[in-house]
Amino acid sequence: MKTAVVICPGRGTYTKTELGYLRRHFGDRALLAAFDHARDALGQETLSALDGAASYSVAKHTRGDNASGLIYAATLGDFRTIDRERIDIVAVTGNSMGWYSALACAGALTAEAGFEVVNTMGTLMQEALIGGQLVHPHMGEDWVPDPARKTDLMAKVAAIGARPDHVLALSIDLGGMLVLAGNDAGLKAFEAEVPPEQGRFPMRLSNHAAFHTALQAPVAERGRARLSPGLFSQPKLPLIDGRGAVWWPGVTDPTALWDYTLGHQVTESYDFTHAIRVAAREFAPDLFIVTGPGNTLGGAVAQSLILADWRGMGSKTDFQTRQQTAPVLVSLGMEDQRGTVTKGDAR
Template identity: 50%
Template sequence: VAVTGNSMGWYLALACAGILDLAGGARLVNNMGGLMHQQGAGGQIVWSIVDDDWQIQENKILFIRNLIAESNIISEIKIYVSIRLGGMIVFAADEAGLKWLMERLPKDDRFPLRLMHHAAFHSPLLNHIVPIARAENQASDFGIGDIPAIDGQGRIWSPSAFSCTAIYDYTLGAQLTDSYDFTRAVQVAAAEFAPDTIIVLGPGTSLGAPTIQALIASGWRGLSGKADFQARQQDAPILISMGMADQRIWAENEMVHTNKR
């Protein structure tokens, strides 16, 4: 009924929604991946903001606000919130900022985690990428779509209800330089389109937890935490991961059954 994606997964979402055809989607992914490798600046760090039951900890939200405010008055570093990713926050920073963050963020057995080979995506540190990206990707590749797509600001792009120029400008503009709110995208998609099941296409199973954490935060279908989600999954799965063989078969069977109806 609708599709969304995280970060560069927005490009795949555009193809799944029919806004780009397969060839156009492949070109965009290849072009932008190459640009990130060749022209990217800075990097990203991930930090968890939830407890063991996937409840967001308000003291960590406050800590992040204060941390960003503190970094803003230090001229030698540049730090931004890159992605709101369910139970995690992804920071974008220059090299000095990355070092500062790794020293300031409280540590556990997993976080903070520096994402290797990642540029400072979704931040002003990639402002220089915008004109290059627009020179390498044509607005004519973008169409009116087949199903709604929800972007990193929680905006719904419904088929035939938007300007192709507008979605091109967002994709090769704010999508590169502004914070990407995957949490909001998931919450809007679930609230507005009321899916029976959420299917996580990939990569692997890495987006399963952030997706459910976003839904727990909004109380979708009364979800109250990780334990509640795991109990519901035993009876009638509400999230299917195509990265898991048994769940992929279930999803494929459901799609065949739906198509027959």
């Protein structure tokens, strides 16, 4: 049996190629119907209708009140397909919104409570839509760590954020990428003053608010008013949060978990890179399994492992060589990989 840390993706992972993902992979029809009923009662389009649409719409499918539920359901469905007779899940973590999914996968929230949390927070963020996000790399395309470059970029972020009427801060430390968030003035200043890279960076993210910054304080306040601490319970699996802290089964205070989830996690930077470093060093798994939808988080996981100097990997070539000889990363969003760890499709 192999040990694994499961990683839940966040916003931006349900894209055009994922249309129909729930129809293909979500096996619990009764649970999906319950999610649909909950959304219908709120006057929202059901997940089944969104997932079964004839075509993908950026305007519709990337909205927080739609994307969050779709990604959560896809993640939970994938998590449940992992063959626990072959895979011993030793911990769960996630990126940004994926933290809510991780809570449900680890058992700190029921499937229904997890959906309530993610749908509520996604809706509140969409209603407020405070600020925005962009992404920019601090590693080159070879994925070789460049600490000085990261330091320079963060100094630029701090300088812009200190200007009058400018807000700019680190939203997510995402492997070789910096996800920055702020108001329009702050984002535009960074875009104007940092040389473009790789033909697409810095890249503004559509329908994304200034997640994980103080600008989200009103959203956090509304979330705490709507979501009871009673929804949270002891996790059944260790949970690694956006600070790299571990919430252990049997000794977790559920109210503290609620407080972190609807407090720090919403308004402070999310250090995904450190969460993966802790996952690697604390749990030393044989595999890192990234659930769907999509497969874009795999690169950030690999970059985070390189930055942690895990098993001597120091570049993209090192990672690719290891993947070919003894894979350490499995993306369930990739059809050729999911069968290596899921039920009924062992290879």
